[in-house]
Amino acid sequence: MDWFGLLALDELSHGLANLSMFPYFDVAHYVVSIMALREQPGALEVSRVSPLACWFSSMLFCFGGAVLSAIMLAEPAVAPLSNSTSVLLASITWYLVFYCPVDLVYCCAALLPLRLVLSGMKEVTRTWKVLGGVTQAHGKYKDSLLVMIAIGWAKGAGGGLISNFEQLVRGVWKPETNEFLKMSYPTKITLIGAVLFALQQTHYLPVKTHHLMLVYTVFTVVNKARMMLTGSSASPFAVVESAIYKTLFTGHSPYAALAVEVKRACIDRGATNGTTPAGAKEVGGNGAVEGQSGSLKAKEESEKKIN
């Protein structure tokens, strides 16, 4: 790619690729992750009642991706614990964020300028984690794009993907919410990163690894900063998502009216055959979803997001 040469970005991307995550970026990741845990409803309460549950939850926030990808690849789930230095750093961070006298650490780190820098540094670690997952899967399953995407995604966004079970450690159980039903921004950007790096590793995307690292890192950091500064949680992909959703999944078609007829016939036949499709009545004529199963409270929010 000539552009990188022309703009003297080649050296920058090499420099970035050789950057060591340990210790500064890792610590920033721990601080931001554990602060996110502290800001969960009920988390402070748990930290007073059961420091152990709080510590375990924090470790899942910090190392969730490593644990999840280890389970998916049948590697020891306990392996992240074997890196004593990381666990020690994360534990110290946990202690300072939750129990520091005068609550000094949390208050300082929560100041916008510092939080901005820490969040930016955390975004940088995401690139490394996603790439690490993708290359690890590439080593085991040559040319299996899906496995590479899955492992890269799990490694980069593990904390979010296992959030149901992380919450369970703290005595919270919200089955109606999960990252599959309603993807949060970090999970989404990690999935996109995993797709890009998987395509790059299998040479479908003709870019060099360090160039893609630079572009992806800059994008995530800039976007995160923008979201924090403007306080907006609007996804930068909303337009694309909406277009894809409308094209592929709504079933809007010139035959909509016909579809209703066909379906009605279909249901009637099903009923007489004794194999009534339980969910068949749930889709309205023009593809609109009519609330029925009260358990799915995440629906409305999700619809807002997608549309």
Place this chain on the structure above:
Amino acid sequence: MDWFGLLALDELSHGLANLSMFPYFDVAHYVVSIMALREQPGALEVSRVSPLACWFSSMLFCFGGAVLSAIMLAEPAVAPLSNSTSVLLASITWYLVFYCPVDLVYCCAALLPLRLVLSGMKEVTRTWKVLGGVTQAHGKYKDSLLVMIAIGWAKGAGGGLISNFEQLVRGVWKPETNEFLKMSYPTKITLIGAVLFALQQTHYLPVKTHHLMLVYTVFTVVNKARMMLTGSSASPFAVVESAIYKTLFTGHSPYAALAVEVKRACIDRGATNGTTPAGAKEVGGNGAVEGQSGSLKAKEESEKKIN
């Protein structure tokens, strides 16, 4: 076995054993599985709100057995994803069943004759999956009947056994129901298959593999067809189950009256010792179960099934 020779079934069973599941039988399995998902309450709603959750749920319906048996044998849970062709076929099926314009695919496949054929073909894949699981376990744990049964069962009926977690993906959580508390017909027939194939592999059952495959396949297909045509969900094993249950698990005995006395003494003693057995009062005099834990709503249905 002479019978097979006499009836010229030997060649038939050889022919069956050499049948390739890919692609027709596999696709039938995907279609029937994903239609079963679509007929779950709330599933259509989820398919509109979050296609990703719907896709992931569908993959668990299609490859649940492979994932569960992989976890039980400490093999990569992500391995089924590495078979790109299968995942692609299952994904296309998923798309067509849920989002096909005019809902054509679902409506056609839901027509009784076609559904009958597809369900029959799905039953055929069960034999292959159970046998695959049993032989895989046989290779790892020589002569351990229990492991062979467990893996064969998991591979053949994985989707049902992990249904709690599959539902969680869709935001549904029904802890009071699972396949252990109230086994469905497919889970039951798979368990029986796993036991038979495990006994056959360890030579306790003096039959040839392809003969057993023929007999088991014919039984499952015929039985499935019978159930679909008559609309009955009566298990063909109800009588045997009931007999086993009454003999082994009810505790009906000539000493029933005595038992009450002994138990009463027992409880009194427990109470004075300060170690009251919390559940001891729950069994009535003649072994009848008195509803107490309101959370267990599956009870009544299960009782109906067993008796």
Place this chain on the structure above:
Amino acid sequence: MDWFGLLALDELSHGLANLSMFPYFDVAHYVVSIMALREQPGALEVSRVSPLACWFSSMLFCFGGAVLSAIMLAEPAVAPLSNSTSVLLASITWYLVFYCPVDLVYCCAALLPLRLVLSGMKEVTRTWKVLGGVTQAHGKYKDSLLVMIAIGWAKGAGGGLISNFEQLVRGVWKPETNEFLKMSYPTKITLIGAVLFALQQTHYLPVKTHHLMLVYTVFTVVNKARMMLTGSSASPFAVVESAIYKTLFTGHSPYAALAVEVKRACIDRGATNGTTPAGAKEVGGNGAVEGQSGSLKAKEESEKKIN
């Protein structure tokens, strides 16, 4: 250590270390574990409705530690099933405890003297399990204290740690309770044992293995007997726990008043920045916890325990 030589305890500890757990101690473990399951609310009901769910639950009570540590180390979770003799013994125990005519076995085993002996023998098996877990982890992860503690703990107290999922098998779901939020005595003593054996194996604790085994076994057995005889559930570590908790986790400090001010400023700033820390209001001025998330019902009990 001279003391052991002087008191002729050296031979005793060697004798203990060479003791075989199979079959007597193992059976005692099965009996006590399955009786504990039977005394769970609703368990007897499940045993009548679904013997299979009851059997599976019992196996998780008996082999939960082995299953959990296998999953953590990426070894086959199904491995405990491959030891046919153990599974057979546990299954016979399960049958006799739940379905024995006249309920003879449960009533006899529930008699205080016999239960005392069985519980003592079960405590002995704990030493072996913890040590087994620690040495297994030591073989895989040299010098990683945390992994050794985690595996030793999982192996010794697995049934408790996976209790949420064991309950799920029986159709019970109590997300607000788990061993991390409110540790029970057996889980606590196992954790202490795992720490001690891990320190001993890495030579931080200059004791011989068989000496530590003797001391730990005697302590657990004596303590269990004391708790059963006095009917008290007071933890012998309550004082130490309370001291550690007060020192490290309450945040009582001479700056408490200041802390409130700082925090208030902090929250105000957060609010204006649009990044209100959701949980920040939950901690009162002097570190007292104010009940807010109604879902956390385990709180009050836990507080009682800790203070």
